[in-house]
Amino acid sequence: MRVIVVDGNDNAGDALVHKLRLRGHHVDRKRRGSDLLVTHHRYHAVILDLDLPDMSGLAALRKLREVSSVPVVVLTADTDERSVVRALRSGADDYLVKPPRVAELAARLYAITRRLPVAANPEPTKVVVAGDVRVDLEAETVEVAGQEVQLTRVEFAVLRALLEQPGAAVSRQQLLDRIWGDAFVAVSHSLYVHVNALRTKLNRPGLITTIHSYGYRWNPVAAVVNSADESMALSALAGRTA
Template sequence: MRVLLVEDDDRVAGALAPALARRGLAIKRLASGAGVLERVHEVDVILLDLGLPDIDGIVLCRQIRAISDVAVIVVSARGEIDNRIQGLRAGADDYLVKPYDVDELVARVEAVRRRRGERAAKPEPAGVVRLGDVDVDLSRHEVQVGGQAIALSRKEFQVLALVVGARGAVCSREHVLTEVWGHRGPAESRSLDVHVATLRTKLGRPSLIETVRGVGYRLGGAFDPARRD
């Protein structure tokens, strides 16, 4: 697996790169944001530090996502919940706070790649689901509210699509975590909560996704999941 490590700290990179290489990953390293956009098509996963000398990592993450679907895992000392939300909203697939265990990082890299491989092997669902004035295009991965396009991150759309696909039935947290994150640990569970909260805010329809305490999520009763082609 080809990994691009974007890390300005020579000490961190000097310890991490060989550790990842010993675990079978092909590592390239850049010490700043310069050159990252030119290399996104050469790698499978980008490990992105946020404290870069020439550009804020959040801005760079948005730039990466604008031109590529490459997997991005933020690896940063910024551990506050606001930082994590910013990273996920910028398009990161995962967010790991320093200091971390190298084996956990490798497991997250493998999980991201595995989920992408599984999605590529599955046929995409077809059609548009209309929920009141919310249109969810499952084929094009697009959402409109009142005729206006809403920009969602990959994981935000995946969570929404799973809830929509349940057609009003409860979609369990375990199912969402397994399908979208590949893990069901505390960090992934917190990330799911963040994604659901962000979805409600972006869509402007807080009652669209209803929380079933201790179980999962379902479409709010006021939304008709009638399908149209």
């Protein structure tokens, strides 16, 4: 299991990393909450101390939950019930009081990383069809009205992220984190440019809609309406020229 330990205390953090490595885990350690927000996508689980040098652990956890559902075990020196409740309400999957017993921590890590049964993760759809738009996610090809459309690597990555949540709003932060690996990199304008290029190439108005001040949504109904309107227009044109 790949685990990241985020702890501002060098002695405690390094000791925990060493003990988890002895149990066969691949473990890295970071000191700051900002380090977690940049690198979390590389790990299967997070061990998060609440006392960090750049921000509170709870603030880091809330920011993390805006872009990721990676399992998190919170370590806290505070046994007060309110602190534990705040951590769980902020998105923690579990918590332990410091210093943790390593065997128990390892068991809890195993428990939270297998919390979703296999049946809850079905084989992803390989081909998505919306009207006359056909996307092959495995071959990474796109066809509109039977004609192949060439997308860049980033454009296809944006499209894939939207297709994985059809009809749902996907935030800009999620897209930045998914594609660039950092939800806080100043590339939001770049994302806007790629989305607009993708819309132009698909040429199906309303298929990718903007959610004001939030993000974007894949709207397959729009493709069906657009392709039907186009067919009707072609039929009418053929009738006039007959």
